[in-house]
Amino acid sequence: xxxxxxxxxxxxxxxxxxxxxxxxxxxxxxxxxxxxxxxxxxxxxxxxxxxxxxxxxxxxxxxxxxxxxxxxxxxxxxxxxxxxxxxxxxxxxxxxxxxxxxxxxxxxxxxxxxxxxxxxxxxxxxxxxxxxxxxxxxxxxxxxxxxxxxxxxxxxxxxxxxxxxxxxxxxxxxxxxxxxxxxxxxxxxxxxxxxxxxxxxxxxxxxxxxxxxxxxxxxxxxxxxxxxxxxxxxxxxxxxxxxxxxxxxxxxxxxxxxxxxxxxxxxxxxxxxxxxxxxxxxxxxxxxxxxxxxxxxxxxxxxxxxxxxxxxxxxxxxxxxxxxxxxxxxxxxxxxxxxxxxxxxxxxxxxxxxxxxxxxxxxxxxxxxxxxxxxxxxxxxxxxxxxxxxxxxxxxxxxxxxxxxxxxxxxxxxxxxxxxxxxxxxxxxxxxxxxxxxxxxxxxxxxxxxxxxxxxxxxxxxxxxxxxxxxxxxxxxxxxxxxxxxxxxxxxxxx
Amino acid sequence: xxxxxxxxxxxxxxxxxxxxxxxxxxxxxxxxxxxxxxxxxxxxxxxxxxxxxxxxxxxxxxxxxxxxxxxxxxxxxxxxxxxxxxxxxxxxxxxxxxxxxxxxxxxxxxxxxxxxxxxxxxxxxxxxxxxxxxxxxxxxxxxxxxxxxxxxxxxxxxxxxxxxxxxxxxxxxxxxxxxxxxxxxxxxxxxxxxxxxxxxxxxxxxxxxxxxxxxxxxxxxxxxxxxxxxxxxxxxxxxxxxxxxxxxxxxxxxxxxxxxxxxxxxxxxxxxxxxxxxxxxxxxxxxxxxxxxxxxxxxxxxxxxxxxxxxxxxxxxxxxxxxx
Numbered sequence: 001x002x003x004x005x006x007x008x009x010x011x012x013x014x015x016x017x018x019x020x021x022x023x024x025x026x027x028x029x030x031x032x033x034x035x036x037x038x039x040x041x042x043x044x045x046x047x048x049x050x051x052x053x054x055x056x057x058x059x060x061x062x063x064x065x066x067x068x069x070x071x072x073x074x075x076x077x078x079x080x081x082x083x084x085x086x087x088x089x090x091x092x093x094x095x096x097x098x099x100x101x102x103x104x105x106x107x108x109x110x111x112x113x114x115x116x117x118x119x120x121x122x123x124x125x126x127x128x129x130x131x132x133x134x135x136x137x138x139x140x141x142x143x144x145x146x147x148x149x150x151x152x153x154x155x156x157x158x159x160x161x162x163x164x165x166x167x168x169x170x171x172x173x174x175x176x177x178x179x180x181x182x183x184x185x186x187x188x189x190x191x192x193x194x195x196x197x198x199x200x201x202x203x204x205x206x207x208x209x210x211x212x213x214x215x216x217x218x219x220x221x222x223x224x225x226x227x228x229x230x231x232x233x234x235x236x237x238x239x240x241x242x243x244x245x246x247x248x249x250x251x252x253x254x255x256x257x258x259x260x261x262x263x264x265x266x267x268x269x270x271x272x273x274x275x276x277x278x279x280x281x282x283x284x285x286x287x288x289x290x291x292x293x294x295x296x297x298x299x300x301x302x303x304x305x306x307x308x309x310x311x312x313x314x315x316x317x318x319x320x321x322x323x324x325x326x327x328x329x330x331x332x333x334x335x336x337x338x339x340x341x342x343x344x345x346x347x348x349x350x351x352x353x354x355x356x357x358x359x360x361x362x363x364x365x366x367x368x369x370x371x372x373x374x375x376x377x378x379x380x381x382x383x384x385x386x387x388x389x390x391x392x393x394x395x396x397x398x399x400x401x402x403x404x405x406x407x408x409x410x411x412x413x414x415x416x417x418x419x420x421x422x423x424x425x426x427x428x429x430x431x432x433x434x435x436x437x438x439x440x441x442x443x444x445x446x447x448x449x450x451x452x453x454x455x456x457x458x459x460x461x462x463x464x465x466x467x468x469x470x471x472x473x474x475x476x477x478x479x480x481x482x483x484x485x486x487x488x489x490x491x492x493x494x495x
Numbered sequence: 496x497x498x499x500x501x502x503x504x505x506x507x508x509x510x511x512x513x514x515x516x517x518x519x520x521x522x523x524x525x526x527x528x529x530x531x532x533x534x535x536x537x538x539x540x541x542x543x544x545x546x547x548x549x550x551x552x553x554x555x556x557x558x559x560x561x562x563x564x565x566x567x568x569x570x571x572x573x574x575x576x577x578x579x580x581x582x583x584x585x586x587x588x589x590x591x592x593x594x595x596x597x598x599x600x601x602x603x604x605x606x607x608x609x610x611x612x613x614x615x616x617x618x619x620x621x622x623x624x625x626x627x628x629x630x631x632x633x634x635x636x637x638x639x640x641x642x643x644x645x646x647x648x649x650x651x652x653x654x655x656x657x658x659x660x661x662x663x664x665x666x667x668x669x670x671x672x673x674x675x676x677x678x679x680x681x682x683x684x685x686x687x688x689x690x691x692x693x694x695x696x697x698x699x700x701x702x703x704x705x706x707x708x709x710x711x712x713x714x715x716x717x718x719x720x721x722x723x724x725x726x727x728x729x730x731x732x733x734x735x736x737x738x739x740x741x742x743x744x745x746x747x748x749x750x751x752x753x754x755x756x757x758x759x760x761x762x763x764x765x766x767x768x769x770x771x772x773x774x775x776x777x778x779x780x781x782x783x784x785x786x787x788x789x790x791x792x793x794x795x796x797x798x799x800x801x802x803x804x805x806x807x808x809x810x811x812x813x814x815x816x817x818x819x
Contacts, residue, residue, distance in 0.1 A: 073596070074588065074603050248589050261592035272499050274799070283498040285648060285738070285796045 020052045020443055024436060030176040031445060032097055032435040043100045043493060050208045051095060051436075051443070059094065059438060066092050066200045075196050077251050090193055091486030093437045096201060097448065097468040098212075104464060104492045107170065107178055110362030111452060112460040113352060115166050118185060118339045119456065120355040122162040125338060126152045136354050137347045141371070144422050145344065146392045147186070147337020149300065151307075155324060158231045162333040165224070165295075166454040167191075170362075170466075172433035179430065180364040181449065183348070185340040186332060187297050190487075191220060191453045192255035194467040195262075197489040213494040215464035220453070221262035224295075227457030228263075231329035232292040239292040242268045242282060246298045246314045256297055265295075275318030280328045293329045294319075300334050342391045342425045343369055365430055370421040379426040380417065383410045386426040387477075388417070401477060403429055432477055435488065437470055447471045449479050450490065465490035498797040500593060501652045503586045505792070508640070508656035510583035511602070514576045515633035516664035516690075520544055521563050521576075522626040523689045527682055540686070543674040547667040548574065568615060576629060580609050595643035598636065605632045651734045652796075658734070659789055662727035665691050666778050666785070669714050672707060673775035684710050691722045711774055712766035724781065725761040731788065732758045738796075749791035757784045 026034050033044045040048040051059070067089060070076070076087040099107075124131050125142055126149075132139040142148060167188025169181040198217055202209055225241065232239030245256035247269050260267035272282050273291065281288035296303060302312040307320035322328045338344060346367040349360045368375040368386070379386060388400040400413045417424045434445035452466030468488040469479035479485040524540050541562035545551045550565075553572045559565035569575040573582075584606040591599055608614055608628075618625040637657070644650055668690045672679045679687075684705050688694040691714060700717070701709050717723035732743065732754040741747040746755055760781065769777045 071607065072600050072604060074591070074599060248585065253588070257588075257591040266497055266500075267592060268497065269499065272497050283797075283799065285496055285498055285501045288799075 020054070021048060021436070024443060024445070026434070026445060029431055029445060029447075030172055030174050030433040032172075032433055032448065035176060043098050046208055046212050047096065047098060050205065060441070062204050063092075063094055063438060066094065066204065069200060070196070073196075074254060075193070076254055091472055092197060092200065093446075093470055093472075093486055093488045094201075094204060095436050095438060095443070096205075096489045096491045097435055097450075097465075099465060099490065099492045101215075101493050101495055103178075106361065107452070108462050110178075110180075110360070111168055111454050111462055113356065113358065113361050114168065114180065114183070114348065115163060115454045115456050115460055117348065117352045117355050118166070118183065119160070119162055121344075121351045122333075122336060122339050123157075123160050124355075126155065126335060131351070131354055134354070136350050137344075141343055141347075141422075142338060145338045145341040147300065147335065147341060149335035149338075151320075152333075152335040157333045158233065158326070158329045161231075161456055162336045163339065164227050164231070164331040164333075164456050166456070167451050167466075168454065170450045170452065171365075171430060174431040176433060178362055180348075180362050181430075182342065182345060183340045184451075185336040186299060188451070188453065189252040189255055189297075190451055190467045190469075192258040193487050194453070194463075194465070194490070195220060195258075197467075197487060201489040209491075212491065214491040215494055217463045217465065220455075220463045221259060223455050223457075223461050223463070224259065225263040225265070227455045227461075228293045228295055228329075228331055230457040231331060233326055233329060234292050240282075240290060241293040241295065242266045242273075242291055244268055244270070244273070244294050244296040244298065244303075246270075246302070250297075252297065259295075270312075270314045270316050273316045273319070275316055275322050278322050278325045278327050280316065280319060280322045291328060293331065295331050300337065303330075303334075337392070342367070342389055343371070343422065346425065365427045368426040370417050370424040370426065375426075376417065376421055379424075380414055383414060383426075385429065387429055388413050388424055388426045391423050391425055399478070401429065404477075429477070432471075435468070435470060437472070437488075439472065439474070444474070446474075447477050447479065448488070464492035496648050500590050501649065502793065502797045503590045504593060504649050505652040505656040507583050507586035507590070508653035509660040510579045510586065511633050511636050512657045512660040513574060513664070514579035514583065515630055516661070517548070517566060517574065517579065518576055518626055518629040518633075519692065520668070520690050521566050522622075522630075523686050525563060525622065526689075527686045530682055539676065540683075543671040546674050547671045550574065564615075564618075567618065577609050577614075580606055590649075593644070593649050595639060597643055598639045601632060601635055601639065605629070648738060651738050655731060655734050655792065658727040658730045659785060661722060662724050662731070662785055663782065665714055665722050665724055665727070666782050669711060670775060670778050670782075672710070673778070679707055681705055687714070693720060693722060696720050707774070708766060708770060711769065715769065716761060716766065728754065728758050728761055728785075735792075748795040750788055750795050753784060753788045753791055757781065757788065760784070 021040075024034075026036075026038075030036060033040050033048065035041050070089040070092065076089050121131065129139065129142070131137055132142060143150075163185045165188060167184040167190065169184070170178050171181045172178055195217060228241045229239045232241070241263070242265055243256055243260045243263075245253060245267055247253065250256070256267055266282065268282055274281050274283060274288070280291045280294070282291055298314055301308045301310060303315045304317060304320040305312045305315050306317040319328070320334075323330055323334065345364070346369055349364065352358060352360045368379050370376045370379055379388070383400070384402040384405065386402045388402070390398045400409060402410070432447040432449065435448045436443045437446040439446065448468050448470045450466050450468050452462055455461045468490045469485050470488055471477060471479045471484075472486045473484055476484070524544055527540055542551070545554050545562060550572055553569070554562060554565050557565055557569060557571060559569060565572065565575070567576045570577065572578065584602050587594060587599060587602050614625070640650065640653055668687050672683060672687055675683060684707065685694065687710055688697050693714065697710065697713050700713060713720070713723065715724050718725060720726060732751075735751045735754050736743050739747050739751065741751065744755075746752040
């Protein structure tokens with residue numbers, strides 16, 4: 001008897017019916033599935049019923065299969081400062097994020113407008129700086145950026161495009177309004193997870209996927225290759241494009257091999273390339289082969305130890321000389337970091353008005369610039385209500401989330417801000433939207449953001465959706481993979 | 496193809512072959528221990544096996560007490576089965592775009608298994624299951640390499656790695672017979688043949704005449720047994736000519752010249768002259784030639800002409816070059 005009872009307890013009735021979501025709490029946040037209400041939004045109808053229908057244990061089984069599949073296929077990233085180079089899978093949540101077409105179209109237009117403005121800005125900054133002369137952005141803000149490359153002043157990049165691949169992070173606030181949180185204009189990563197997540201989801205929920213008419217993302221590698229070939233200094237014949245990776249110990253190495261494989265181009269490391277008399281060649285078993293375009297997945301200063309005067313072993317001595325002679329193209333161009341500096345970010349709406357004569361389609365998060373005395377005073381007085389970020393870090397490193405900090409941490413940040421005000425910005429804490437997420441056997445709300453990948457070649461192209469990153473730790477606002485974040489598939493609907 | 500990629504494929508394949516060969520060696524040695532019923536000095540087998548793999552000192556200075564566990568699981572000895580699989584997988588990670596998904600999945604799964612405590616547990620509970628797992632992996636790997644990827648240049652470099660490693664292993668196994676304190680017994684000869692998966696093939700050829708002379712003849716000169724030296728060297732020579740496009744019988748680089756010369760040695764000498772010269776010396780000589788073939792493949796296809804004279808090879812190969 002007693003045993004029977006126990007079995008009943010551990011095996012709840014087969015159908016969970018709507019129970020899966022009946023105890024779900026939005027807790028006052030904007031919820032991707034429920035909005036501000038208590039029943040699922042129309043575009044989430046199929047998903048909420050599909051997940052409610054799942055029998056007990058089924059979702060766990062699918063989740064385990066997905067994790068095993070990622071590990072088996074080596075879809076892993078490396079965590080730094082943790083047991084030197086541990087490989088981990090990027091945690092994946094099965095409940096997809098749904099974006100209706102009308103919403104996506106606005107986001108798409110907004111992002112296109114933004115990448116065009118950022119490129120006009122970079123071109124201007126390295127060619128005299130009209131925008132600075134006109135007083136829209138102070139010259140010292142631009143030229144004090146850690147990633148401003150004075151060597152690039154006066155150099156014409158191929159097709160006048162600097163940022164060919166951009167990953168801009170979007171969040172939604174308490175009312176569900178999309179805001180740009182930051183732009184990643186150097187070496188944005190994550191697109192391979194977007195593509196792999198889709199493969200997993202198609203296997204796990206084939207019928208739902210088909211029923212919902214989801215826009216496909218599989219063209220990304222093809223568009224990326226087209227974007228790269230567009231830059232080639234030799235336009236006759238098939239340009240030789242390569243992906244330059246720092247190598248197998250880099251945290252994004254899986255992504256590098258994945259993209260190279262999907263594009264059918266060589267993945268090279270610095271030692272595979274050699275610069276001779278202004279041209280770049282790769283070493284092959286049949287001698288040297290000239291390279292036209294390098295999709296580089298390392299920061300500027302690692303590319304050429306001779307040029308940037310360091311002892312980087314990852315780069316190619318003489319590469320910059322070839323680049324400046326116009327014999328090889330780089331994507332992204334050199335010096336794009338000045339555009340994703342978080343201080344520059346504050347001026348992007350002004351840039352859009354200045355260069356395009358348009359109002360920004362996407363709003364962004366209000367930003368306090370610590371180098372301004374007035375802003376700094378405000379920031380120092382209100383540290384516990386703000387997020388403080390270093391201007392030039394990525395990956396969620398070195399941030400202070402005021403509401404979540406100790407007095408000691410706030411004191412440390414205050415000292416750092418006073419010492420180097422240019423290096424810090426602060427923003428109000430945005431109540432990031434949440435998404436139902438499977439956590440320890442329950443479905444709970446977790447904060448999410450969205451990183452779409454924007455390609456700028458002959459035209460601007462964005463694969464529908466992007467990588468939805470989710471902060472798996474309860475209450476956490478930090479979604480970065482290096483800080484315990486996971487991801488979800490993102491479905492943009494056809495109608 | 497990229498020189499580094501060719502080199503990486505070559506080493507990936509070598510390490511898989513090495514893992515298989517060494518696993519088989521351990522398996523056979525353990526069985527022989529059982530057969531001998533403890534009447535002989537069991538360490539004698541292991542001693543000659545370790546000596547043939549140049550791992551004697553490594554074992555003595557290691558924390559390991561059991562030679563078999565050392566050969567399989569040592570983290571320090573670079574050719575332990577664990578390290579072979581780790582190196583193979585590390586190389587595979589660098590060239591994933593060249594491999595089929597199945598090859599990667601097989602190798603990656605074995606890697607995760609061996610680096611988990613389950614591996615040692617399985618070995619302790621039922622060693623035969625463990626041996627079968629490793630050897631079967633290698634055979635599946637070879638099958639997939641032949642059945643799921645282009646048989647282009649990269650595949651030829653994999654094939655070169657496989658046959659160079661195999662000829663090296665066969666020669667080392669044969670050499671164990673010359674490293675014993677006394678004349679090889681029946682058990683020793685069986686052990687050598689089984690270590691090369693050659694027992695039944697040998698019996699078919701010689702109908703039971705188990706002598707050093709016959710065993711050496713078979714492992715050195717069999718024209719069609721895939722683990723004999725003649726067979727392996729013929730493949731090496733063939734692949735090198737396929738890669739360069741130069742007809743067999745002539746040469747366009749040092750690797751081809753050396754492989755051709757090793758081939759001539761196994762094609763145009765016989766077991767009598769080998770035994771006259773001394774089996775150990777002959778094997779040693781052949782082994783050195785094969786090591787030179789490996790080195791000159793590296794110099795021909797990986798280094799640029801002006802880099803060859805510099806004393807040390809490029810840093811990324813040092814660990815791999817050391818293991819030759």
